Amino acid sequence: MPTDATAPPRARASDELLHAALEQFATVGFAGTSLQQIADHAGYSKSSVLYHYASKEALLEAGIAPAIERLEVLVAEFAEGRRSDAARGAFIGRFVDLLLGERLAVHLFVSQGHSLGDIPIVKRGNAAIRVLADAICSGASLAEQMRFGVALAGATYALVAGATFFDDDEMSELMNTHSDDEVRTALVDVLTELLIPADGRPTR
Amino acid sequence: MPTDATAPPRARASDELLHAALEQFATVGFAGTSLQQIADHAGYSKSSVLYHYASKEALLEAGIAPAIERLEVLVAEFAEGRRSDAARGAFIGRFVDLLLGERLAVHLFVSQGHSLGDIPIVKRGNAAIRVLADAICSGASLAEQMRFGVALAGATYALVAGATFFDDDEMSELMNTHSDDEVRTALVDVLTELLIPADGRPTR
């Protein structure tokens, strides 16, 4: 039978390898991960890894490309649209969805986006972040820039750091007690409060 | 003359090497940095690096230990003291000072604290973060935990990400137009607004 759309997503070998690679890259870093580790972790040989993916870089590219592309369209739409409160609210929701839906890739890109700047797909991601920062910062005071920076970076890193520091106790407890929906709601609320003040405070 | 307290801090070879190492670790990652790179960057040979520091790990330890120790005392004082608004305000100020005063070490620890968890000094730092999270999260709602998480992570990562993504244009522009004092003030303001609401909203 050809590619069954309803099949469980983790049957194909290349997907297993990709997921193992992404997990290792996000956990111990791209430079700190060897092809041997990826192979071992996925239950294949190093040669098999290089059969499915031309190189270590290709593995990284395949792993984070979907997340980067989602980020690019999100940023592009936000940057060209007018910055009304409604547009901001929609952006916040979709941004949080991206964070939650691509955790591994986001973690990887966020914590290593600078050191991996030579890799084309990462460069594209960095450029997207820069566009977002421009759209956010243009004409804003330093305090406003700080507010946006803390909001976006905070939302991103709160999740990343959660997976980073609290794999064991607190975070697993927090993440198991609360569903993804609850986390999403709480996160959206905090960002909304930061970026779309309900009281009389001017936004810029 | 013995160690002159008023001498410029960058005369000794071990300091040059340590600074070069810290810079490389923070920029391209601990695993991604070779002793040869550190030596080249500082203008010494690889053997000289290993003469002044017993190993690559020792270099890391020496580099981030001061920042970790400052973090430990800060967290300890905050955790054992009562969480009054005044105590929170004092904590915020000292926390931002730590961020600004130990940029390289903070960047390194924040973005690689998980992957380097085997190294004793990093483990201590992670433990301190965990204590801080406990002190902050105990008894708080998920929304409140998110608020604290976004605030601390956001403040930390806003600076780190600044140095990470915007070495070139925006950040250097932003960082050169504004002094450290201005940045500090803006950051403290945002955190204060997030953690010590002036309006009637309950803190927990």
Next chain:
DNA sequence: GCAGGATCTGACCGATCGGTCAAGTACCGT
């Protein structure tokens, strides 16, 4: 049954890794 592509693997390659070692140099108090 058999040809042929897809998949998987061990052997192997040059380069680089972190680290050791002994020799060399420069400066010190005596």
Next chain:
DNA sequence: ACGGTACTTGACCGATCGGTCAGATCCTGC
């Protein structure tokens, strides 16, 4: 002048790195 100490370095080591290649094995269409 001398012995010792602090410092620097190139040569060298075993291990591991990312990557190549030539088979094995398996599955499928004919």
